[in-house]
Each structure stands twice: as C-alpha cells, then as structure tokens.
Amino acid sequence: MFGHNKLVVYVGRSKSGRWPAEVFIKFARQAAAQAQVTSALLDDGMGVFHMVQGPATAVDHFMAAVTLSRRLRHVRIVCEERQLVRDFPSEPLVHVSDPSWRQRITSLLNGEHVEREDLWHYCKGVLHRIDNRSESPSDLDADDGEWLASSY
Numbered sequence: 001m002f003g004h005n006k007l008v009v010y011v012g013r014s015k016s017g018r019w020p021a022e023v024f025i026k027f028a029r030q031a032a033a034q035a036q037v038t039s040a041l042l043d044d045g046m047g048v049f050h051m052v053q054g055p056a057t058a059v060d061h062f063m064a065a066v067t068l069s070r071r072l073r074h075v076r077i078v079c080e081e082r083q084l085v086r087d088f089p090s091e092p093l094v095h096v097s098d099p100s101w102r103q104r105i106t107s108l109l110n111g112e113h114v115e116r117e118d119l120w121h122y123c124k125g126v127l128h129r130i131d132n133r134s135e136s137p138s139d140l141d142a143d144d145g146e147w148l149a150s151s152y
Contacts, residue, residue: 003058004055004082005053005054005055005057005082005083006053006054006055006056006059006080006081006082006083007051007052007053007059007079007080007081007082007083008051008052008053008059008063008077008080009049009050009051009052009077009078009079009080009107009119009122009123010048010050010052010063010066010075010076010077010078011044011047011048011049011075011076011078011105011109011111012047012048012050012066012072012073012074012075012076012109013047013072013073013074013103013105014046014047014071014072014073015070015071015072015073021043021045021072021097022101024043024048024071024072024076025041025043025093025095027069027071028041028050028066028093029092029093030053031062031065031066032052032092032093033092033093034053034060035054035058035059035061035062035065036054036058037052037054037058037059037062037092038052038053038054038090038091038093039051039052039053039062039091039092039093039094040093040094040123040126040127040130041093041094041095041096041126042095042096042097042098042126042130043094043095043096043097043098044097044099044100044101044102044105045099045102046102047072047096047102047105047106047109048072048105049101049104049105049108049122049126050066051126053083053124058084063077067077071128073115074109075152076108076109076111078108078114078119079119094130095130096126096130098129100110110117117121125146
C-alpha cells in the first residue's frame with residue numbers, strides 16, 4: 001500500500017559543541033531497534049546527516065525520541081516523504097564518519113534550501129559511503145539510480 005513506509009532525512013548538531021559520537025550512536029541504534037526502523041547515519045565530527053525509514057508510525061516514534069533527546073541542540077527535518085519500498089539495509093542503524101560533510105550539514109542546519117536531486121545525491125552518497133567505506137560521497141554520479149524516485 002502506497003504511503004505505508006516513510007522516509008525522514010534530518011540534520012542535527014551536538015548540544016555540547018563537541019560530538020559525543022559513541023553516546024549518540026548507541027542511543028540512535030537503540031531507539032531505531034525499539035521503533036523497528038532502519039537508518040543510515042553520517043557524522044561529521046560535530047553533527048549528523050541521518051536518514052530514517054520504516055512504517056510511518058515507527059518513524060514518527062523514532063523522530064520524537066530524537067527531538068526530545070538531550071544529545072542534539074538543533075534538529076532540522078530536511079525531507080519527510082512516503083515511499084513504496086524500503087531501501088536501507090535491515091539493520092537499525094548503519095554509520096560512517098566523514099568530516100568533509102561539515103559544511104554541507106551546517107548549510108542544511110542553517111535552513112539552506114536543497115533541491116530534490118541534491119538531496120537524493122546526498123542520500124545516495126551516504127549509502128554508497130557506508131557500502132564502500134573508502135570512497136568519498138562527492139565522487140558519485142548523480143544518475144546512478146532512482147533511490148528517491150518513489151518519494152516524489
């Protein structure tokens with residue numbers, strides 16, 4: 001049924017000014033497992049670009065936990081869409097670190113508009129980076145697939 005699955009992409013910064021990655025990753029992984037969602041997270045050393053996917057109600061519960069978390073001082077939802085299929089691995093949370101994303105995350109936190117194809121490219125970049133763990137997401141060709149095509 002269309003609309004049963006939901007994708008939320010958000011960005012956030014650490015409340016403390018430094019990134020307690022281990023603490024937040026553990027919290028996010030537990031919250032994702034409890035809510036029964038899957039997610040892919042990229043941290044830049046100070047904040048996160050996080051994609052969360054699953055049944056709409058479960059994603060809403062996860063996002064409520066993140067929003068109420070004492071670990072992030074600012075959360076901005078960049079995208080919230082319904083999807084036909086789930087695209088992530090079956091793990092509650094997969095994670096990669098990449099300090100080169102700091103400017104991109106900062107721009108999104110500051111409310112910069114992001115075009116649909118750019119957001120798709122960012123999401124594909126994170127998933128590609130997680131899959132390959134060695135290549136830069138900026139090396140991706142934006143025409144590599146249709147990951148968010150069912151969202152719009």
